[in-house]
Amino acid sequence: MGKILMKGNEAIGEAAIRAGCLNYFAYPITPQSEVAEYLSRRMPEVGGVFLQGESEVAVGYMLFGAAGCGERVFTTSSSPGISLMSEAISYISAAELPVVFVNIVRGGPGLGGILPSQADYFQATKGGGHGDYHLLVMAPASVQEAVEMVMAAFPLAEKYRNPVMILGDGLIGQMMEPVEFSDRLISKPTNKDDWATNGMDTRKRNARNLVKSLFLDAVQLEEHNLALKAKYDRMKQEEVRYETYNIDSDFQALIVSYGTMSRVCKTAIDNMKAEGFETAMIRPQTLFPFPVQPIRQAASKDGCEAVISFELSMGQMVEDVERSVQGKRPVYWHGKAGGEIPTPEEVVDAVKSFVKTK
Amino acid sequence: MSAIGMYSVEQVTGIVIIVGNYGSGKTEVSINLAVNQRRAGSEVKVADLDLVNPYFRTREARKPLSDLGIEVVVPDEKYLQADLPILSPAIAGLIRRPSQLTIIDAGGNDVGATVLAALADSFGKKHVRMLQVVNPFRPFTDTIENCLKIRDEIEKASKMTINGIIGNANLIDETSSDDIYNGYDFVKALSEKSRLALNFVTAPVELLSELDLSRFSCPVLPIERQLVPPWKKAVALNR
Incomplete structure (x- = not known):
């Protein structure tokens, strides 16, 4: 396939499909709405699902639920929308589920403006939601790189069982550049039997998978946090780009x-x-x-x-x-x-x- | 005669509405058509009717266009960056008292063309032509069937008829001569299938010297790119 001319937002939508992600839940917000528009047309063509949530709060938990079932799932939003999802992001991180978030950042704080911004750096890299957690955060500088990062995000999210965020500013979403998609399509999650609640009879291992973020016992919660920390330390060793x-x-x-x-x-x-x-x-x-x-x-x-x-x-x-x-x-x-x-x-x-x- | 003058499209007059799918290049075409016709001596006005796209709009090229004596009608300065569909009353005024050439740069798809229906009273019985910009390197306009579908949707939404096609095949900076030739063949076939006139095709000004113009049965509008990202410079129009 030759090059085509795409807006960053359209290319991000197409890249997710090429990465084998057929579940997209989102709520429109400038300057990211073209992803939703593009996928509302493309998802039905490829047998996928686009569902517009009633708000970003709902979208966050739709992602949680779908990921918990072992489905590849992603969303796109812009700054205030990501703030609304932040509670779910903390829960998803705690439950160690793979979800891909794309934030096409606009000016803040508050409603701010609709023009390009990188003011969500702290939110993306240092929290946003509560508790000791980290997202793996990638930042594209071109439409082509946005495509490559979205396609890489799904396997990375599954490798670490951790949410991955693509942090692009408004211009990355809005500008058009020539892009090429590799013919190598990525298929389904390979390790989902380790964590998904996809039914006992579908897997070899005879143990229940439990998706949760509640650890009332102090020792257990400490162990959980140590395990998460070890995971983030491993990212620091293996994923710096x-x-x-x-x-x-x-x-x-x-x-x-x-x-x-x-x-x-x-x-x-x-x-x-x-x-x-x-x-x-x-x-x-x-x-x-x-x-x-x-x-x-x-x-x-x-x-x-x-x-x-x-x-x-x-x-x-x-x-x-x-x-x-x-x-x-x-x-x-x-x-x-x-x-x-x-x-x-x-x-x-x-x-x-x-x-x-x- | 300058190199660019040689390729000029013939004189265009009246009200010309530029429509097409998202990202087909309506704004870049509108700006360059305005510049081309102004340089040929026409009185030109451009109206930014893009109510749907928040980035890369005609309003961004206002300064270089005014320097050439082209009036650009855009929403009030204070609403310039508002994410709001503001239809300036000045647009209706512009249509009622058009210039020698009045170019209306509409928004993308049927959504962007819907606002045209609201201007029907202003258009009245004036000489209005609506031209569809097509870039076959964009998603959803890569087949003739898709271009015809968009034509149909725009006509329904605007309650107006499309009268011609503008071929705008490009991959921005990476456009090659072959892309221009392939794009021409595509819009030529679209023109035959739709029975719409092929008004002109575009080519980046940097490629003009390489192109074999005898291959085209229509004029070629040189594109001096104005809508560029902040790390690039727009082509200087004041030559």
């Missing part, structure tokens, strides 16, 4: 940025290179687990004077960048959170303001 840009140069500043913002930073890095001013970028593709070691290593390189986190937020990822750099270099933040995206020129000016020797 990132991309580097101009990292082999004698860079004076290291940029950390993801999603749409990283596309602007790439143009800025090219423009600075043309002027003879070298800068490099690390683009986290997974936000949890965060590429702590690669950032620490790059920041420590001789000649690197500053590490700058560019974000479409008032400074959230910068805390993880500081944690990575551990004071070895000064860490700065530059960003916007109203919906406007900094221009490459603005990025260049910001970088130069943080680097002393030019």
Whole structure:
């Protein structure tokens, strides 16, 4: 199959189908509604189900129920909708069920606005719901990468029996780019007999599967949390993904940025290179687990004077960048959170303001 | 004569409504048709009637268009980013007192075309043409049957008739000459099947020198891309 031109939101919907997910529950919200629109048309064509919940609260528990039955299931929403689902996300994480969430982030807090934002970084990577849990969070920077991440999300969610979130800003959902889908389709969950309540007679093991998040006994709850922690530690060992840009140069500043913002930073890095001013970028593709070691290593390189986190937020990822750099270099933040995206020129000016020797 | 002038579509006058499925390129076509006709000396106005799509609308190209002397009618500045279907009363006024060429950039699909039915009184007996933009590289318009289905849905929703086709085959930055040729063959076949005129096809301005124009039986509108993501620059229109 050749390339076609798709909006990020449409491509995300198609990618889920290609990943063998035939259950989609959602509630429309700008700037993500095209996923629902696309799948309301495509799901019946492939024998799948699109069900619009009466609210995102309901959607959250529809996902919980379907995943508990061993079905591949996913939803898409935007910031306020994810807030409404946050209780269910905590329950699903506690019950160790694989569900894929896509958040096409809009400006906040509150109703905020409908333009692109990365202000849900904390919500995605550090909680949102209650309790000690983590989502595995991936952040695409192009429509093609959104497709690949959605397709990778389902097997990852099943591998860890943990929700996976794709965190895209509004522009990733709304812009159109050429995309290609691999012919390799992923089929059903392979390990569901280990956890799904799909009936005793369907599996070899003669033990009940119980989907629950209630542990009244202190010792049991402690053990449960230790098991979850071990799982998150394993993600940190095995799932860190990132991309580097101009990292082999004698860079004076290291940029950390993801999603749409990283596309602007790439143009800025090219423009600075043309002027003879070298800068490099690390683009986290997974936000949890965060590429702590690669950032620490790059920041420590001789000649690197500053590490700058560019974000479409008032400074959230910068805390993880500081944690990575551990004071070895000064860490700065530059960003916007109203919906406007900094221009490459603005990025260049910001970088130069943080680097002393030019 | 400039290289671009050579490929100009012939003079277009009256009210031209641009419709099509989501993402078919209605806005980019509207903007470039306006620029093309303005450069040829026509008085041109463009109305943004896209009430359904919150991103990448005509309103984003307002500045470069006004610099060329093209009036862009969009909702009030204070509602520019509102996620609301605001139909500016200025649109009805524009239709009642049209310019030499008045381009109306409608929203996507039948949903976006529904608002046209509300403007029926304003259109009255004026010379109005509705053209369907088709990009066969988009989902849901990759077959002739699907394009005819969308035509039917738009006509029902707008209570108007589509009079012609604009071929807008493209993969944005990755468009090749072959894509333009294949896209032309597709809309040519659509034109024959639907008995609608093929008004023109588009081609990125960067590809014009590579194209064998004798292959086309219709004019080619060069596209100088204006709706670009923030890390890219729009083609400068003030040449």
